[in-house]
Amino acid sequence: MTRHDARISEVPSTYRLRLPGPTEVPERVRQAIARPVVNHRGPEFRAELARAEELLQPILGTANRILFFACSGTGMMEAALANIVSPGAALLVVAHGQFGERFAAIGRSLPAKVDVLEVPWGEAVDPAVIEARLRETEYRAVVLIHNESSTGVVSDLVAIGAVLRDHPALLVVDSVSGLGGVEMRQDEWGVDIVVSASQKALMCPPGLGLASVSAKAWRVINRDDRVGSFYWDFRRALAAAEKAETAFTAPVGLVGGLCEALAMIHEEGLPNVLERHRRLAAALRAGGTALGFGVFGSAPLLSSTVVVFTLPARSDGTQIDGGQIVRDLYDRHRTVIAGARNRLSGRVIRIGTMGAFGQGTILTDLAQLEGSLIRLGCPVTPGAGLLAANAALATGC
Numbered sequence: 001m002t003r004h005d006a007r008i009s010e011v012p013s014t015y016r017l018r019l020p021g022p023t024e025v026p027e028r029v030r031q032a033i034a035r036p037v038v039n040h041r042g043p044e045f046r047a048e049l050a051r052a053e054e055l056l057q058p059i060l061g062t063a064n065r066i067l068f069f070a071c072s073g074t075g076m077m078e079a080a081l082a083n084i085v086s087p088g089a090a091l092l093v094v095a096h097g098q099f100g101e102r103f104a105a106i107g108r109s110l111p112a113k114v115d116v117l118e119v120p121w122g123e124a125v126d127p128a129v130i131e132a133r134l135r136e137t138e139y140r141a142v143v144l145i146h147n148e149s150s151t152g153v154v155s156d157l158v159a160i161g162a163v164l165r166d167h168p169a170l171l172v173v174d175s176v177s178g179l180g181g182v183e184m185r186q187d188e189w190g191v192d193i194v195v196s197a198s199q200k201a202l203m204c205p206p207g208l209g210l211a212s213v214s215a216k217a218w219r220v221i222n223r224d225d226r227v228g229s230f231y232w233d234f235r236r237a238l239a240a241a242e243k244a245e246t247a248f249t250a251p252v253g254l255v256g257g258l259c260e261a262l263a264m265i266h267e268e269g270l271p272n273v274l275e276r277h278r279r280l281a282a283a284l285r286a287g288g289t290a291l292g293f294g295v296f297g298s299a300p301l302l303s304s305t306v307v308v309f310t311l312p313a314r315s316d317g318t319q320i321d322g323g324q325i326v327r328d329l330y331d332r333h334r335t336v337i338a339g340a341r342n343r344l345s346g347r348v349i350r351i352g353t354m355g356a357f358g359q360g361t362i363l364t365d366l367a368q369l370e371g372s373l374i375r376l377g378c379p380v381t382p383g384a385g386l387l388a389a390n391a392a393l394a395t396g397c
């Protein structure tokens with residue numbers, strides 16, 4: 001079967017969506033999304049939107065209102081900046097991966113004056129460097145990625161939040177691939193704007209974006225000196241949220257799905273969900289390492305929601321390309337993992353460890369990766385990956 005012949009209606013039951021987003025959508029959530037569409041300004045939907053907000057607040061660690069938009073994660077990144085940038089305002093954007101670079105590009109497109117704080121990919125930004133840059137230049141905001149999906153690195157928001165707490169600059173954070181899988185305590189840490197989206201650890205299809213905005217950020221937004229935006233205007237979104245509505249037609253089905261997904265998170269218990277992500281990501285790293293992969297990056301805080309591996313060499317000493325493993329897993333098993341479409345292209349593979357997944361998921365990943373490596377001519381001790389992962393799971397990592 002060629003790629004062009006592959007049809008959604010013929011996706012086999014063994015198809016495994018193991019990307020760092022979009023992620024597998026549980027049956028319960030799919031059923032909720034399939035319910036009849038209701039009036040987006042009627043009582044049934046208002047109750048659902050209010051419930052989505054109430055269930056999200058503890059996951060964000062906030063008492064803020066939640067603003068919902070029909071869009072992918074990038075739309076919310078743009079919304080966050082469009083609401084706070086006025087002509088001439090400068091942003092300090094931390095770029096330690098592909099999504100940080102995207103944030104900088106969005107800022108420039110508004111346009112805003114963007115200073116990029118470059119950090120080597122695979123490392124986390126040093127909060128002291130942000131502090132030093134804030135002393136040199138007056139910034140409207142420090143902008144960064146919570147969980148950089150291209151490198152598997154988590155930013156130290158506790159320390160960065162502390163730097164900005166008594167400073168006029170805002171802290172704007174993309175937690176698209178973090179929220180629901182990596183801890184977020186927005187109010188306690190002093191994060192001013194958090195944006196996220198439905199299709200990662202929140203276990204929904206793509207298409208629903210959300211934002212949570214602090215009182216400090218509202219003071220900037222309400223100055224009304226922005227470069228301008230209509231659809232993304234947070235003030236309009238807030239006015240609608242006060243009535244448990246969205247400013248424009250909400251993706252009604254997705255909000256229903258999100259409520260179900262959030263209910264699942266709370267049934268399991270948020271601390272348990274976060275611990276499951278951490279434990280299973282660590283076990284996958286342990287198993288992959290035993291198979292000969294390397295763990296990309298040297299940051300103190302590795303992601304719980306995405307595992308990024310560098311590639312082993314073949315027995316003859318030549319290097320394999322990440323794309324070969326991605327293709328082999330799809331061709332052999334219809335398992336879909338990610339490579340990289342940036343400067344790491346060919347050099348890494350990335351596997352999602354977020355949302356609806358368990359021990360069996362990562363053990364299957366490792367069994368299939370082992371087969372791939374053997375087919376590609378890499379020296380592998382059969383069973384070593386599973387053994388190491390099971391050992392890691394047994395000790396709780």
Ligand SMILES: *Cc1c(COP(=O)(O)O)cnc(C)c1O
Binds near residue numbers: 177
């Ligand atoms: C997935 C992702 C996004 C959003 O990408 P979209 O394709 O626009 O949904 C943004 N930031 C990060 C860190 C992501 O992982």
